[in-house]
Amino acid sequence: MDLTLRVWRQRGPLDEGGFETYQAAGVSGDMSFLELLDVVNEQLVTEGREPIAFDHDCREGICGSCGLMIDGRAHGPRASTATCQLHMREFSDGDTIVVEPWRAAAFPIIRDLVVDRTPFDRIIEAGGYISAPTGSAPEANLIPVPKGTSDTAMDAAACIGCAACVAACPNSAAHLFTAAKVVHLNLLPQGQPERWRRVERMVETMEEYFGSCTSHGECEKACPKDISLDNIAVMNRDYLQAKIRNR
Amino acid sequence: MPPLPAGLPRGGNGPGCGNGRMEAMASTTRERTSKLARIGGVYRTDTGKKYAMATSGVVLLAFVLGHMIGNLHVFEGAHDGVYRIDEYGEGLRSLGEPLFPRTLVLWVFLRLPLTAAFLVHIHAAWSLTRSNKAARGAKYQSPRNYLAANYASRTMRWSGVIVVLFLLWHLADLTIGVEAVNPGFRRGEVYQNLVFSLGRWPVWILYTAAQAALGFHIWHGAWSLFQSLGVNNPRFNRFRRIFANVFSTAVVVGFLSVPLGVALDVVR
Numbered sequence: 182m183d184l185t186l187r188v189w190r191q192r193g194p195l196d197e198g199g200f201e202t203y204q205a206a207g208v209s210g211d212m213s214f215l216e217l218l219d220v221v222n223e224q225l226v227t228e229g230r231e232p233i234a235f236d237h238d239c240r241e242g243i244c245g246s247c248g249l250m251i252d253g254r255a256h257g258p259r260a261s262t263a264t265c266q267l268h269m270r271e272f273s274d275g276d277t278i279v280v281e282p283w284r285a286a287a288f289p290i291i292r293d294l295v296v297d298r299t300p301f302d303r304i305i306e307a308g309g310y311i312s313a314p315t316g317s318a319p320e321a322n323l324i325p326v327p328k329g330t331s332d333t334a335m336d337a338a339a340c341i342g343c344a345a346c347v348a349a350c351p352n353s354a355a356h357l358f359t360a361a362k363v364v365h366l367n368l369l370p371q372g373q374p375e376r377w378r379r380v381e382r383m384v385e386t387m388e389e390y391f392g393s394c395t396s397h398g399e400c401e402k403a404c405p406k407d408i409s410l411d412n413i414a415v416m417n418r419d420y421l422q423a424k425i426r427n428r
Numbered sequence: 429m430p431p432l433p434a435g436l437p438r439g440g441n442g443p444g445c446g447n448g449r450m451e452a453m454a455s456t457t458r459e460r461t462s463k464l465a466r467i468g469g470v471y472r473t474d475t476g477k478k479y480a481m482a483t484s485g486v487v488l489l490a491f492v493l494g495h496m497i498g499n500l501h502v503f504e505g506a507h508d509g510v511y512r513i514d515e516y517g518e519g520l521r522s523l524g525e526p527l528f529p530r531t532l533v534l535w536v537f538l539r540l541p542l543t544a545a546f547l548v549h550i551h552a553a554w555s556l557t558r559s560n561k562a563a564r565g566a567k568y569q570s571p572r573n574y575l576a577a578n579y580a581s582r583t584m585r586w587s588g589v590i591v592v593l594f595l596l597w598h599l600a601d602l603t604i605g606v607e608a609v610n611p612g613f614r615r616g617e618v619y620q621n622l623v624f625s626l627g628r629w630p631v632w633i634l635y636t637a638a639q640a641a642l643g644f645h646i647w648h649g650a651w652s653l654f655q656s657l658g659v660n661n662p663r664f665n666r667f668r669r670i671f672a673n674v675f676s677t678a679v680v681v682g683f684l685s686v687p688l689g690v691a692l693d694v695v696r
Contacts, residue, residue, distance in 0.1 A: 284566055284568050397581045421475075
């Protein structure tokens with residue numbers, strides 16, 4: 182199929198940037214979206230022009246590196262799918278596809294479609310860990326965890342930190358990401374020692390960079406890992422409890 | 429948590445990276461803050477403002493529900509030559525009599541908390557809106573394709589502003605009786621006042637249209653407050669939406685029944 186791409190090009194953080202139009206002919210439906218960009222880039226390089234810069238790593242939907250705003254939707258039209266796992270069969274011949282980087286004040290554009298997601302690292306540093314003694318791995322069933330709890334924690338742990346939630350949120354809130362990390366650790370017995378400090382620090386670090394949650398639910402729809410909005414309610418409750426307990 | 433003093437690394441508090449220092453610092457500052465100051469300090473955070481937003485919202489939801497139910501006295505007509513809704517109004521003003529002076533209970537236990545809830549709600553909304561705008565930075569340059577955000581959730585601040593403007597009119601019209609707004613106003617005659625006011629067609633449209641804004645606002649608010657307050661249980665979560673649907677529909681239909689009654693000549 183033949184596609185028209187309108188891609189955001191920006192030479193650097195201070196450049197104004199703008200859309201540029203490219204033609205992609207003979208695109209196979211089995212190509213991933215990132216492969217499409219690879220093909221366009223090869224064309225550009227052949228023509229002696231600068232290739233489009235974009236983030237990518239594993240290309241199998243588990244690393245959280247890729248992430249593009251495709252036709253006004255984070256990670257494109259397919260639900261529960263990261264950009265690298267989005268195949269061109271989702272589009273049809275003659276389509277014009279608009280590609281933009283994530284937009285948030287906390288994520289300055291480095292170049293073209295690449296944004297700086299350092300604030301997510303700051304949130305993790307603030308409490309997204311447990312203080313387990315290192316050494317050989319303990320016996321797996323040494324600490325009993327109820328099945329339901331471990332399932333819920335596992336669902337939250339599925340977050341790959343791609344920041345589609347921030348990109349999709351009309352308020353640029355990072356609640357879904359932060360809640361996934363908080364809930365994942367706060368539910369499990371291994372996370373209990375730092376439970377209240379964790380939620381306080383992570384929420385407050387998050388608020389330094391991001392907006393607040395108005396329960397639109399856009400993040401949940403954009404999330405390639407189907408992280409539930411319920412996590413945000415749990416995080417809000419834990420934060421309030423942490424403030425009351427003052428541990 | 430108070431901001432870290434300069435010199436300490438921001439973040440980087442993983443196991444074995446100065447965690448002990450952090451803990452010591454945290455405990456010394458904590459001993460000094462009183463419980464009241466601490467709880468009050470929560471309002472400084474965005475999450476705290478959402479709690480305030482939700483709790484004041486609960487007060488306001490209770491008020492609109494009570495107000496709506498009270499309005500239904502209109503349909504009871506008159507009894508012994510006195511309109512039932514006039515008696516209801518007088519009942520509100522004389523609450524607590526003869527133990528307390530007239531209108532004291534109304535002011536202290538109803539109007540004051542209500543005004544406080546309004547002010548908190550508006551202040552939190554104002555300041556959260558500013559923080560959200562700042563967090564977006566540069567807007568998307570291509571049109572967004574929203575999937576879950578609906579008309580109600582995306583227009584909360586506008587429906588809120590409309591409700592406040594309507595409220596100001598409504599107070600001037602039927603509570604205070606400002607001459608320019610309601611020339612037919614006679615204190616205490618609730619029934620006659622509203623029949624006169626709603627008999628003017630622009631006013632009738634205003635009252636009806638304002639219910640749309642109110643309806644959208646409380647529909648999103650009545651579900652969203654559960655999220656903000658962290659009232660979450662997988663077994664009951666689906667009832668939160670149902671509650672919002674039922675509550676907002678009941679309030680809007682109840683409120684609309686009065687102008688409809690006037691239009692249909694049931695209330696005259």
